[in-house]
Amino acid sequence: MEQNALKFKMTRAEFARWALLLNLGLAISAAGIHFFKTPNRFAMGGTSGISILLSTLFPRLDVGGAMFIVNGALVLLGLAFLGRRAMGVTIYSSFAISAFVTVLEKLAPMPRPFTDDTLLELLFAVILPAAGSAIVFNVGASTGGTDIVAMILAKFTSLEIGKALLVSDFLIALAAGGLYGIKTGLYCVLGLLMKAFLVDSVIESLNLRKVVTVVSADPEAVKQFILEALNRSATVYTAKGAYTGKEEQVLTTVLTRRQTVALRNHLRRVDPKAFLTIVNSSEIVGKGFRTL
Template sequence: MPALTIGEAAGVEKPNLEDEQLVPGEKLLTPDEARASERLAEKRSSEPGLLRFFLMLNAGLVLTAISIVVFKTPNHFAFGGTSGVSVILSSLVPDLPVSAFMWILNIVLVVLGFIFLPKKAVGWSIYASIALSAFVSLVELVYPSNVSPTGDMWLDLCFAVILPALGSAIVFDIGASTGGTDILAMILKRHTSLQIGKALMMVDIGIVLIAAVLFGPRTGLYCVLGLFAKTLVVDDAIESLHLRKVCTVISQQPAEVEKYIVRNLKRSATISYGYGAYSGKRVTVLMSVLSTREAMRLRLFVRKIDPGAFITIVNSSEIIGKGFRDMN
């Protein structure tokens, strides 16, 4: 004898959903509203305009430059990349600032990029390399001291990781890069069969080991922490920029919830039908992907019109489709 569901055991008849004609919800928008929603969806899906792209790219580079001059250089934090090499070279040749070595290294990488890569492939990376060197020089003029601003090595390490991680997340989010070793990675990828991620990681580890030898084990261990923390924080920062809420609502007022999502939040939703395993009653399930603020508004609205509604809200940073700009 087959096992009974809870609903069947309670004497509730299970609905035969396959035999029912499930029709889509009625059109909630007028033709003008539908066209306006279509334009809004296209705007949400579009890439940033040139001006916004340029401003965000430079904002990310400025944050990176501040971290290099204010927090990395005074503590000899060399986490890898051109900034790490520049910090080491500046300590060996104290007459030259970190920015001088960044100019030298980035110009060499730019020349290599022009030689070995198509110009279109390295356009913004070349700009980022030059601009980062210029911003480091500018920050050195504003903050000429080689002394830690806090006097606390651990606090400096936190900001030396957080600021460039946030800067890199902003830059990566618009589809650009901070230049420097990214150009080297593109060259290796195009002309060799090396695994680029592992190759660059080995270079970064080598830079950290050199820093440990030059500046002592204490600084070296801080650099090791910074190297691994940088990777984790960058990933988390990028995910937070893309974070969206996947909201699922089961309510006794599904039409009102649907109207609120479409008319007030200017979003769409997927509607499906099911039945409660305990009650055996048919239910309408609405699923919509929203921003954090939109999800909060939806939650408050649903709780207001139907205090007994069932709501689940989960995070997602991988959203691909119309109305969402996929940069992952």
């Protein structure tokens, strides 16, 4: 895929940061699977859900080993239908997350849940993998697993992939209900619904920036503060006030939360009558931000 091809254009420092974030996201997802999903039998879809079911049906098989088998089969399918280039880093992610789970199983076995509070356990079983997946998606990669099925479906069918994967996840949750009891099955369904909203929310939070528009009596001073103190750029254009009919210079810039607070405090000191609007945005593409 194009995003994978872009990795080869990175500097060493950029690649190191990308690899660190990728593995951090996979490790966080693996921690959620091992410490919260597995001991509570929360089979909430995906390869981890299938692996939890398999480890119960075949007691000599642990969840990490089952994930290697399931992910391995999916990688072979992906290679057969999509080719090595299209699979890209998905191959690494599929096996890395399985390896992280296996390592955790060896270092910190979890024969029982941390607590007797099932709802609390469910929250962490959803939040950790969702946060890990969000970090991985945010660097342009995937956690593998059922993402490979989605890629195959996207290439060869006109199926609505999101709905197809949601149906498959619900079937896995229903299987968990049949295997572990209705209570666990209902918790799995609840976890699926929570996960559907949480991943997008975490991604938006990671990428959140403030689009700031300033109308000031001293636009040059504001521009210099943005350029020199905040080390950001801005777009400057001329507009006319509807009420006054007066021409004003308007500055628009994109800042982090901290930089926005600094600009607001600066305006409070130098031009308390300045007009300021601040809008949240999670999709900023261009130089200094994310690439296309």
